[in-house]
Amino acid sequence: MNIDFHAHILPGADHGSDCLETSLRQVELARQAGIDVLAATPHFYPHHESLPDFLKRREETFLRLREALPKNAPKILVAAETYLCRGIEDIDGLEQLCFPGTRVLLMELPYDFSIRTYEQTLDVLQYERKLDIVLAHIDRYSDSVVDFLLGLGFQAQINADSFCSFRTKKRSMAWATELDCVVALGSDIHGCDVGYRKFLKMKKRLGATYDVIMGRTQKLLKL
Numbered sequence: 156m157n158i159d160f161h162a163h164i165l166p167g168a169d170h171g172s173d174c175l176e177t178s179l180r181q182v183e184l185a186r187q188a189g190i191d192v193l194a195a196t197p198h199f200y201p202h203h204e205s206l207p208d209f210l211k212r213r214e215e216t217f218l219r220l221r222e223a224l225p226k227n228a229p230k231i232l233v234a235a236e237t238y239l240c241r242g243i244e245d246i247d248g249l250e251q252l253c254f255p256g257t258r259v260l261l262m263e264l265p266y267d268f269s270i271r272t273y274e275q276t277l278d279v280l281q282y283e284r285k286l287d288i289v290l291a292h293i294d295r296y297s298d299s300v301v302d303f304l305l306g307l308g309f310q311a312q313i314n315a316d317s318f319c320s321f322r323t324k325k326r327s328m329a330w331a332t333e334l335d336c337v338v339a340l341g342s343d344i345h346g347c348d349v350g351y352r353k354f355l356k357m358k359k360r361l362g363a364t365y366d367v368i369m370g371r372t373q374k375l376l377k378l
């Protein structure tokens with residue numbers, strides 16, 4: 156099974172797709188790449204928008220897409236890419252950001268992340284709210300941040316483009332092949348320019364490891 160865990164494909168939900176036509180093109184590119192399950196993960200910035208407003212926008216944009224989807228489209232799972240902010244642990248209904256039927260939350264770290272600033276928030280999310288946090292695109296962060304958070308038991312998603320860049324390929328390959336906590340891969344598709352070219356390149360470069368990670372995603376999402 157081919158699962159794209161991280162994609163910005165809801166029309167107008169964020170800067171990933173400006174209109175329905177773009178979204179349908181993205182879904183078609185995913186289908187052509189052999190994607191079976193496509194996670195729609197629009198950005199949720201809790202410091203800019205309330206959760207009810209985000210959920211309303213996500214629902215409206217998803218319904219617009221769903222009505223226009225062709226019969227052969229990949230299965231779409233509606234979730235979110237949630238930006239880590241202090242205080243997020245107190246928001247009621249955070250579970251609605253998780254992948255359907257799970258407590259799996261895809262979380263983006265701020266670029267100025269420091270454990271001192273976010274320790275309390277992460278602790279409550281993990282141990283009191285009992286969310287199963289998957290860190291989005293760990294390839295964007297420093298070794299020290301990634302090592303520290305994975306050591307605390309968080310799971311990780313890696314973006315396809317990091318396997319295709321000379322600068323980042325070695326590190327992503329090492330994580331993917333050596334760490335059981337790498338549970339997902341994503342296109343993080345925005346627009347249609349790159350499409351699934353890098354996703355397919357990643358699949359080829361990872362070989363059997365790709366299937367191992369897809370098996371973990373499948374289990375995590377109870378597919």
Ligand SMILES: [Fe+2]
Pocket residue numbers: 161163236343
């Ligand atoms: Fe993203």
